Amino acid sequence: MAVFTTPVPPLSRPDVERLSAIALACARQLVAQADIERGPVRWQLESQVAGVSLYKGDDVLKTSTSGLYCGITDIHGTLDEVLDLFRTDTIERAKDYCQRIDRSLLDAVQLFALATPPGPRISVKWLLTKRALGSFVSKRDASVVECDQVFTQHNGQRGWVRAIQSVPLSSCPSFEATMGYIRATHRGTGHVFLESDHPKVLHAIYICNVDLGGHVAEWVATADCKQRCRQLADLDLFLRENRLSRGGRWLHPDDMVPVASRSHCHLCHKAFGVFRKPSRCRRCGEVLCSTCNVLWNVKVGTHWQPIRACVVCSLRPPPETPTNTLEGTCDPVMISDSACLATNDGLFDTIVQDETDHLHDACAWLVQSVIHPSTTYSYATVSSPPYTTSRSTERSNYSDTYIWNTGQPSATLVDIGEAKDCF
Structure with missing residues (x-):
């Protein structure tokens, strides 16, 4: 389905530096916006369905074809398991990603790889998405720069972000006249995962900030953003299925x-x-x-x-837990057997004694989420915010909040050639 039949012209050094800077800035902005209470965007809670809290943001660039929404939920797992779930470095993994994580994606082509681990993974891609809500409107495409980055929160816990932002490229013109694809504009869309104070529990955040373009009705753009955010509810299911598949x-x-x-x-x-x-x-x-x-x-x-x-076996780690392949500087985090086998009310038979200090905090979540997977630990009930900062609660710049593993963006330009399904 990809319309790129020949290698695109290479980027110049200034273009590489400019696009890399845009990608890193987009990742930082997305992490800042993920702070619902103190971030630069004012969010208003709209609904809580299937464990996902859906927020609507005040968008200063609001148009009749755009939307700014944020979905938040908690999932049981480690950051390394999430990194493994989001891998698209082989054709098989890319297909799994489209069928499970981003079901709106029809096609994707990696045009250039600007930076690779260790440090951030930065690439330029062309994306083609399905018709919004399966309606009669045209398919949407976008030329974006994508940044995958592991970072350290102020409290020492890790986080990971995958952010995309639209960029104009002469090598990726509009295909509306030839293919009928309407060019959408991403203003900072993507996932943020934060380690929490609860053992083996992650805060999962998805922000959808996109202008569909064209002449779609406002309710279509709004419903499309909401639908993307609600897909967060499936992540816990996918992580459990991955553990069972490997172990x-x-x-x-x-x-x-x-x-x-x-x-x-x-x-x-x-x-x-x-x-x-x-x-x-x-x-x-x-x-x-x-x-x-x-x-x-x-x-x-x-x-x-x-x-x-x-459900207990779905939480047990496989014999070999996947390590972080997207960021080589991070140590792997393992899921302990004790967190999978023990609760404080005798529902399970085995309690591993060497980690009893961690069990007390994990038990309340496990009783709700392990025995009844449809009941998700509420993000709103977490006693501490998803991460702490040393500044006041005033909405301002977040540059001092995180330790970014930026590395040095390389000038490596990789055209994927025949492997266009692998992105």
């Missing part, structure tokens, strides 16, 4: 606990009956109810297929 072996039915030997669910201890049927976890072999034993979409080999596994 351990699937048990044969003969190796699992006989259904007849259990009258109560192994996790919630509720009795089986007409409306609570028993089933077995293919990972640990225990007998559970359908609420605690979920049907996941798991990758076995090269194919995705539905397999039942309990």
